[in-house]
Amino acid sequence: AVAAGVAQLSDALNTAFLLFAGTLIFQMELGFALLVTGAVRHKSAASVMLLHIVTPCVVGLCYYMFGFALGFGSVSDNNNPVVGSTFWVLTPLAAFDTFTSSHSLVLVWFQFTFASVCATILLGAVSERATLLASMVSIVIVGGLAFPVVSHWMWSEYGWLGYGKLTGRLFGSGAFDLAGSGVVHVTGGTSALVGAILVGPRTGRYGDSSQDSFTPHNVTLICQGTFMLWAGFAAFNSASVLTITDNFVAAGRCLVNTLLAGCAGGLTMLLVSRLTSSHYSVLDVMNGVLAGLVGICSSCSVVLPYSALLTGTLCSLIFSGCEKATARLKIDDPVGAAPLHLGAGVGGMVITGFTAYPPFLRDAFPGRDSHPGGLFYGGDSPGRLLGAQLVAVVSIIAVVVLLIVPPLFGLKLIGLLIYTDEEQLMGADEAFHGGAAYNFNTEETSADMLTTW
């Protein structure tokens, strides 16, 4: 009876853990919304906010209907290395009155928050000119298909790619991506890059005249969003151990490594910003912090702190380089979503192939006999993990491109991909959403009304 009590408590604790972690990760949606809203022009503010609240609405519905099934719908007699194929519309999962740690409704909630974050990434890159329809189609593709499929590859114990695969792991190792440098950020970042290229730059963005008018309309909002995201990443990364009951040491490691990677990214960009321009750019530092956080996702549970610092530093530099490259290529990405999530995400995945510390891998998967680990630590078969990481990155990019290009290109052909120049000039808020987001000059009218009243 006492043993049953312990087992029940264990289930309850793991449920509470994913419940709160999911709620804190859900707050990241607000972080993204603030960041992108602040980065666009004021005449698109309400439109951007709308898109960000529509994203979890759409992803929630898709994840319920088929997303969770594609991602985690595998059981021992119905497994598939590419996609899951049970639990459509959560049946019979939603009717269970018992708890299984790998197929409970709280896991649906938790994984939904990841799917939603993943689908949100693209919104920043295509903001101010992609149509509402194009954005919603992209959200369905990324949150409902791409993320679920990739998460199955990496995180399901039957997926072909992941470190936790039960048998026959890739290169005898499998790719390690605890919290999604690859699954979430490379997926979302690829969709952002493809989206930004397909929708093209905003009207007037690369004209001859000054580009001042494309400066962010509210830096304070951007900074608020960055803070919300940083706090969210603490939960995002540490809760990716899923069951706190037997991974609490690893969860603590995730917290410290996540913190240090963010710190290193921010301070690196503070320095780089000063060296490459005449000022300390607020936006560069914010993005540096985020690049560190994106990069450490994959390895936060299996590296030593100095590796986390290295990861944060390198990923912020990668971000900075990618951002300069997109600017040179005249790819208009108002928030730098592609450099941030794709650049730093790929960086994090690759760096993991060097930094993963074998004893911590063994700690995470005690049943396995061999843990080659990162190149820094040699071991008996160096390079196996790194190879798997590279295959993971290429595979993720490929599947996302394959899934998202056709529908967006189709929308382009029929003229439904982007707003017209006139609509962009007017601003989406005025053109499509009933008016401006900000109304600060109302006194005179009120005075007049009072007289007539």
Place this chain on the structure above:
Amino acid sequence: AVAAGVAQLSDALNTAFLLFAGTLIFQMELGFALLVTGAVRHKSAASVMLLHIVTPCVVGLCYYMFGFALGFGSVSDNNNPVVGSTFWVLTPLAAFDTFTSSHSLVLVWFQFTFASVCATILLGAVSERATLLASMVSIVIVGGLAFPVVSHWMWSEYGWLGYGKLTGRLFGSGAFDLAGSGVVHVTGGTSALVGAILVGPRTGRYGDSSQDSFTPHNVTLICQGTFMLWAGFAAFNSASVLTITDNFVAAGRCLVNTLLAGCAGGLTMLLVSRLTSSHYSVLDVMNGVLAGLVGICSSCSVVLPYSALLTGTLCSLIFSGCEKATARLKIDDPVGAAPLHLGAGVGGMVITGFTAYPPFLRDAFPGRDSHPGGLFYGGDSPGRLLGAQLVAVVSIIAVVVLLIVPPLFGLKLIGLLIYTDEEQLMGADEAFHGGAAYNFNTEETSADMLTTW
């Protein structure tokens, strides 16, 4: 000894659960503050923020002195179906050095956050013209009296109305309201409607001239608030199971159903907004999400996901209809608090009478022999639950009207209910709070000062 250790761990986990849930629910206060502040004119922004921070101050004091006692001050030898009557000023509760799950201080904290949310609802409806005094009186009435009394009826095991009543349940069923579609939202929404009617419209609101000057001053803030509230609802609804140790499966169900109801509400209003106007209204979508969340509160632990989708869809339509009705009746409710909380709250309570799934009710109350459940599932005595839900709605509306009309009407008689036309024209910030909330034009003055300096 091990069994005692398990019991202690169980108490600790339940405490931590309510501790964090309460903290996340407390953040909903910020959500309301942002939503209402964004929805009013800029000249009332600081005043609205002040009211929202005064609300938890007042409710906290009332809940300490008598609110918790009225709500949960019942023990086996001192029970009462209408109000609790022990634990005044938390004595001797606050001196306990042991934990009881039904009378611990962490429960006081948790239930306080509900009382505070409930009392906050009215602020949006009466904003920009109700006096500080009138607002504070309303907060005392709703947070200190109405919510505690109604929560006793529904959630105390001695209350006359609730599903969890130990003996002699209403119609042999009792009303089911897990997280407060009725207890929180019908209570708060009724106070909002009564308040908005009694204080009347803002000066100039329904004059002949354009109503543009009453458009929200900052849509971005409204959207921020909606995001905060959505995240809060995840904790609000799932933590309403109170003890996670023996309700963790139900908590997961709450999360998924709450998510789906919000998604359905938002997407429904996106469509409705486009069909009934020429644009996709940001505010309609935000309110649609919230209407779904309000509606699912009562049933989130006992329905299947498709019922949650249905609930969200219907409640957002009910909200939309009620909002049009209040506009036609020239009831000035700047944020639509009454349509949202009263409309969708009543909707949620009634729909529960159709959708409650008997096996989940049995799961929640395993000791009971009969669970008629919702009309959709027939059973041996259909309609008992629906009947109880209807009695609950009518009773809650009645008691709130009885409690709040006399004091507000009294204030109206002595001229202390609303600000004068001049004060409203000037704006509450300038008139009562020492100046405007926003000060963006300061450079010139600074330059002058520098010269003189």
Place this chain on the structure above:
Amino acid sequence: AVAAGVAQLSDALNTAFLLFAGTLIFQMELGFALLVTGAVRHKSAASVMLLHIVTPCVVGLCYYMFGFALGFGSVSDNNNPVVGSTFWVLTPLAAFDTFTSSHSLVLVWFQFTFASVCATILLGAVSERATLLASMVSIVIVGGLAFPVVSHWMWSEYGWLGYGKLTGRLFGSGAFDLAGSGVVHVTGGTSALVGAILVGPRTGRYGDSSQDSFTPHNVTLICQGTFMLWAGFAAFNSASVLTITDNFVAAGRCLVNTLLAGCAGGLTMLLVSRLTSSHYSVLDVMNGVLAGLVGICSSCSVVLPYSALLTGTLCSLIFSGCEKATARLKIDDPVGAAPLHLGAGVGGMVITGFTAYPPFLRDAFPGRDSHPGGLFYGGDSPGRLLGAQLVAVVSIIAVVVLLIVPPLFGLKLIGLLIYTDEEQLMGADEAFHGGAAYNFNTEETSADMLTTW
């Protein structure tokens, strides 16, 4: 085996507890950022946000390298009453694969959030004129040295000052400071006061002309920040019990007392504000809430609710008096950081010497034979605790002054402490960070660009 399972669950629960509490406390950084940003002029908004995100970056790095070592780097064979001296760069702590409640990585995360909050306090006081360099130096001093040292004195079981010292406690009692009225707020508040004095007032602040141009640029942001901080304090104070498994009753007490102190502080200042000026000041009420919260930190686990109300009331009055004093002394502290954190922090520490309730102290430290408690409860040796509290306050102020004056004074001597008058007039955003935070007038430019396009 079952007993081992219980022990493991206990470690897991305590880890999850500090994980989520730390994340909620980390959100307080955003609260501070919003509060200070709203309180300064719009031309410094981006600069202030930057400083607030740089703070956790710098503190994180310092805490990793030496902060945690100084604070908690003590083990039984290597203890020191003044500073810890093991675990430099978290070695070998970061390589542990087992959990110890007093030296785990999750504790590093949790204590880091306290260090970061402590270092942030000064930013408000020196804002708009201290250089980025001076701010960063201060952050290193406070977050990397002062807080760790003081936390060792008070919270390490080997520190010379604290109530939990294993043997030879100060005056046979030791000072009691559960959540840091002294360790966090007196430390941070002293640094704020010293900083504000050394950097001097902002250019033009105390000239003859009107001071209107120094009014906060966005009261809404200040209120948002206050809400974030209030929610954060709930986690900050209750999680300071560290191990929820054997302190869950105390945690509940912390929540209720923290709530009541905030309520009392806010309502007191609402009244005081009306009595001492012609209006209800929004900022006074916000600061009143915060003063109550700061004051109750030290005693929230060991006092009865009426003492919490008393603490909140007195600390808000102390804040108000200190704020008037700093204004009269022409110490320019744009957010009142020194009156708030130093004033109310000292108040809270001293009041604890009166209000600490012996049975609750016994509950917290069951192994000790004597608990004199606060003066209100007499006991066998009254005044011992109060004496220790006074020594704590004086010692903390002294060490902070000693640590922070030399480097800031040095920067002053070499002209790197503050921005020039011209730079201040232009605003830090324009002068150092690449442009204004707000860009609301972009249409015309866009129209021109469209023509050229």
